[in-house]
Amino acid sequence: MKVSMNIDVHHLTRVEGHGNIHVKVADGKLVEAKWEVVETPRFFEAILRGKPHELAPFLTSRICGICSIGHTLASLRAIERAMHVEVPPTPQQLRLLAKHGETLASHCLHIFFLAAPDLLNVDSVIPLTQSHPAIVNIALRLKSLGNDMCDLIAGRTTHPVSIVVGGLSKAPEKKQLQAIRQRIQDCLGDIETTAKVFKTLSLPDFVRETEFVSLKADGSYPWIGGDLISTDGVVKPEDEYLAMTNEYTVDFSTSKHAKLSRNSFAVGALARFNNNYAFLYKQAKETADAFGLVPVNHNPYMNNIAQLVESQHVMLESIDIIDELLDSPLTDIRAPYKVVAGEGVGAVEVPRGILYHNYIIDDKGAITKANCIIPTTQNNANIHYDLADLVKQEVKLGRTDGEITKLCEMLVRAYDPCISCSVH
């Protein structure tokens, strides 16, 4: 057994934003394991005050460069619920399609660019362009498919332009939808190839039982709005998100922590999978089964596989959505609305987990109060406590400092943290 060690990872690489890992072991006992977020805050909740509501989605999309469509949709849902705006079915479907594009692009960015280099023992995806060109080509093809779906519906992937209060400002043409449908169909085999490759790689074996929080399915795998659920049996309506998150500040992190039934909980692909497995497409379930991934799975590293399963699911669902859209006239893309005072909550499942926006709007349409709770914020405490248990387990197994450091880095990466987003 190891007697003492110090791990000090300053500005962890291959994650979005700035976070540090500190671990101290003395006399064979864990003294400290800390997940420290040092990102510079931007104070979005403070700067939203007084802003015209119609600018809020454009402003809050800038919270995150990776899930800006998710932020836009949560912002719009909060506004539309506050003002009782009924979004017609066609733009609702198109928005979901844009979200699926973002989920696909973001999951693929994580699986291939951020996580895979650890499993293949390289610094980044760049050397893989030489050693594993086929898998890099799949990565680029899937990621660009996701981005192009977003570009088509939202006008732009990072910081969308045409998703607006009431619906969309512009609809795609049917021939464009048909072309993207064909590309999705052509890429389904890429998921199967990726699954085969990942099955030859081994993910770390680590389990810490925790609580998983996500939207609750109502007929289909949930993405936008609805009740909230946890694997410990908590169910709450969307409006009671504060009771589901219980945010608190800690002095070693500029990102807050959250808790529910235990000292921490997790959100993200694995949480959605654990709560809503029954609503996945059959092929996506088969992919999960092939990895032995069954709900409720408590190995955080399996989030990588849950992301692959969800990538397949959103591709299959996108094909069905496009088929429905092709049968509709693609008109009626934006509802007119009247500005009224009110309060609204918008809960949206973005790639890294459930995201909440909550605004109070005055009778002039200006935002008077805003609150945004980010998936990574909700994961911080879970990462923090996972680190402690992981180090204890690996110290007992007698691993080297280098091996434990890498496992700690891989653990944080498995959550695909969006740190600047969490320190909005």
Place this chain on the structure above:
Amino acid sequence: MKYLGIQPQKIKIGVFDFTCCEGCQLQLANKEDSLIDFLSLVEVINFREVSSARGQDYEIALIEGSISRSDEVERLKKIRAKAKVLVALGTCACYGGVNSLKNKYPLDDVVKTVYGGLKVETLPVRRVSEVVKVDLEIPGCPVSKSEVEHIVVSLVTGDQVKFPKYPVCVECKQKLNTCVVDLGQICLGPITRAGCGAVCTTGKTSCLGCRGPAEAPNYGPLFEVLHDNGHTDSAIRERLGFYNAFSEVLKNES
């Protein structure tokens, strides 16, 4: 990539982020069809979001984000000392970006609003050029990947870097879009520097001016038209202030 059978020396690049959403550096990993070719031209030796390699001998430093904490000031100065060419990447780096909206409030008020009683250090938001010398500014929220690639290739080959002087309005007209000002919106396209391909107005939403002023912007007539369309001064100023990219005209007006 070889030229006349000779492998050219790759230029070493570092990418660094400060107060921002990291969306601009993400653009470097997008545009997948040209990514491999682009990577063959440069050697990425420090790019925390993408790679664990942390080389210090970069020639070009791409800086994303605005500066809003004392440790950021120190880190930026160190990077400036090492880099031959320092590029401000994106609207936050060039103008302060949406983060600058914080500067309208007392700092203790924004900290209290977000963190309650927790003490969190923050400084008024500054653009990169307010802290160190900047050699080149590439605006955009986010930056246009094709523009960044074009500029980096220009730097590598020693070509002159050129930006359009005309406004977004020209690119928008070339796309035969319906004018969003005629649709009743406040659009800054007539005064904002082109180069984005009029992406927002093509999506039928107004330009918020992320690329900053075009050369000799014609402010007066735009404001006149917007006033005639019934828009208030405060609504126009709200949009001019969105990215802090039109601070000069806002100062003159106030």
